[in-house]
Amino acid sequence: MILPKFAYAKPKSIDETIELYTRYEGRACYLAGGTDIIPLAKQRLVAPDIVIDLKNIEGLKAIEKNDDFLIIGANTTIFDLKKYPLTKEYFRGFYESLDETSCETLQMRGTIGGNILQNTRCLFYNKSIEWRTARGFCFKMGGAVCNAVPKGNICFSNYCSDNAVSLITLSAELGFVSPKGERRINIEEIFSGNSIKPFNLEPGEILTRIYIPMKKNSGAYEKIRVRGSIDYPLINVAVALKDSGGDVSIGGVGPAPLSYHIDSVDENSVEALAQKAYSDVKTVANTVLTPSYRKRMAKVLVKRAIKRALQEVK
């Protein structure tokens, strides 16, 4: 499958990037590692006039820290971030989600920024133009139906980032620059809850940095996939223990991760949380394996992740 035609630029600064984006009146896509956008372009799910490669922008690949935060440049690869000594020591759950992302070769290419801002996925969406034309266009493509759920009236595509869930449990913040200026928000605020357009981003907004509060957290990450590598999560759960309780986030099921806080990790609280998660999780037949199985795994993974996080404390 060949790519569609597009212009390509590799600016050296944020300002240059924004200038390009504005000049092309938004008919542009940002390129980091490319593991999300190249398949989408080949399938004609995106067709930008220009692809703006962010990899030359100074400073977006550095990892720094101060007393309060670990500051990760958005262009840092999953692999480099995984190998950074502090990651495993301070943020065990995040280390695990990085390690479980795809496979190691793709970890060396994909960036943490791209991993967070990946498009939602669905068996009926991530297909070639020919396949989709024969099937008929769905909500996410600008059509008027959901192909996965007959008579469905919303888009059910799934947000499948391995690492967003662990970052949520770490209360991470994201730094952006856009034509309108800079902002820094809690990671949970980027999700729109609408799978057709999953992120609350300004046009042209560039993710520059991820800020993680510098506090050692014991945590864990659990993922369901058919094979031991490469596959996206069919459902995933991240846990970070804090004080006597913890934060839990569940992804791979619908437009945005679910998140919970529990004040205590005693057996009853964990059971109650697992039950609530099971009840909240909504799955439909838009992945391999059955929706009832994925929903059921919410309960299993919540308990497993918390159990492992607690073991790590000991």
Added chain:
Amino acid sequence: MGYQTDIIGKRVVRTDSLAKVTGTALYTADMKLPNMLVAKILRSPHHHARIVKIDTSPALKVPGVKAAISGFDGYGIKWGVFRYTQDHAMLPTDKVRYIGEDVAAVAAVDEETANEALSRIIVEYDPLPAVFDPIESMKDGAPQIHNEYKNNINIHIHIDVGNVDKAMAEAFLVREDTFKAAGEAYAMMEPYAVVASYANGYLDLWMPNAGPHVRAKALSNLLKIPLNRVRVRHINSGGAFGGRSEVAPGDLVASLLSIKAGRPVKLVLSREENATSSRQVHDIVAVVKTGMKKDGTVIAKDYKVIYDGGAYSSTGPIATSIPFYVYEECYRFPNVRYNGYRVFTNKGIRGMYGCHGRAFLAGNEAQMDIMAKELGIDPVEIRLKNGLTAGETTATKSKITSCGLAETIRAASEKTKFKERWAQKEDNKGIGMGCIAIMCGFPMGFRSGSSCYVKINDDGQVTLVTGLVDNGQGNESMVVQVASEVLGVPMEDINLVNADTEVTNLDPGAYSQAAAFVGANAVKAACENARKRIVSIAAEKLGTEENDIGLKNRMAYSISMPDKKMPISWVVREAFFRGEPIVATGSYFPNIDFEREWVSRPWGQMAGTFSFGTSVAEVDIDPETGKITMPRFTAAHDCGRPINPMAVEGQMDGSIQQAGVATITEGNVWDNGFLLNPDLLEYKVPLACDMPEIETLIVESHDPDGPFGAKEGGLTVRMNAYSAVACAVTNATGKLFSELPLTPDKVLVLLDDNKGVKG
């Protein structure tokens, strides 16, 4: 009786390995011919529709487009493997019958232009009701996919031996179960590609295929070009597994485009097209009813198997029969009834995958275990009791000559301490065994035999010419190794010309598991004939008897007085001098009953010999997630005698992935007629991290007719690995699977049933 050999039985580097691992091996998509054009195919967006009109002329107006065709540019001839299955026009003019079917095509100077041209082609369709489930498809009132096949039943195979009903009534234990399996994807690493070059009345073609002669013949018929002017050339093949045995629409497309454009044309399918529009594997529903005596003797089998064939016949009766045959060639069934139905649906065309039939095979084996357990018999015992032995005859009258089945059962069982492990009740852990036999060749009329021509060049180097085909399993290297043994020259002195219809003679191809038994036998025969000539001259020159001459390391020598020797090259030159160069032909035609017909006369000698094998799988089941991990897999294969043990082991290793681990991961997923996982992300081919520790054991039964005693090199594992896994799951859970693949969601359903839990 394994006689001494110099190179047969040695682990040699294959002749194709260096090129393949250094990336210099040429595949069809790599080919560049002068003025070559790029082809693209326009495919049906409908499951089932009448073609009202096709207008390719707008495509020709796009600059850079050199040809545009549809089925109306051909002769409207329908092709079929059998005279009674001629239903495939390659490019239809009447109806489209599945999403992704080839409808029209263009050849242009580059891919972008071709894509633009495709978008200009006008096709008017009149959609028709479609049917996707074979059971629904067989019902009265279902949409008729082909006029000639009532109730969409493509093939009905009926086999009836003995008196099944009587035997069932007399059986001590009777059980009936239904097993289903999703069809797999071949997922060969090389997506289909074809280069066609028509010039001066000759049509040359390159494509990955299992038998070039069959292709050439089909294209000769379809295009009304004389057979000698259709030349299918040798090219490396990146895997076939049974999915590249027949002529493909792409072959006709590329040929027609080349004829019209007057230039070579290359067509390369995308991974998605390879999945939707080349062969798929049959989904199967198998009802298995077994009657057993109290001592575990199987006395009756009653089968009803429904094969979802997709939109066209493909191999038709062969696919509908083969799973039954590989099973009846393994076990003693005095009474057996088989009703196999291949049914049309509006989906892609289904072919055989190795010998295919995982629902049927795994179902039989797992059911047998559970019945045996009820009788207090373990899986080893039940298989030794019912397994066939040398000298016996199968239910459909095939005589077994060499048979290492019992040895493979014992070897695999001892290696894994099977009996103790199976008897232990370890929570969520299981061990299981699967057995099978594989026919080495089957009736294909005059194409069942192979013929080889060998010439020795004046420097003593050899050229072998044979129709034999290699799809990556190492057949080419195998025959070079055979020639090396017989002629006494090292493998690097031997050139192989193969699978070229202009030059090489008929051969079954990489089809019906005949390469070692038939193809290599012909090579051996040819080389032995050449050897006789060499020996005769050498004996004369060295002043000794012919039976005193040995050939080794490029030398002809006296066995009794080894100092008396001369280079083979001198012998060859002497032969040239005499006007009688050392050239020879040799053929091998297996002992098959050619009165056998798949439908009308399904009995008689199926093949010249059979291989046998036993696999043992060990599984751990996570009871909360249903995920199965496989710590170890052991396979024992009776290949008669390995020519290159490394190649046999390679086949076994690959089969453990492709059939064993695949049992828990692989299956095509459908939404009516839309294939939901036509890609390598969502179609779950097992990865390195999913693989078990592997143990492969080669058993030698020294076939009396095979070359150096050899039989096929490893397909038993591909056909018994899923049985081993299914049986291991039965051992772990006490339950029979009902559906493959055994993905975690399905395993949880099994475990839930155990607990009496719903959901």
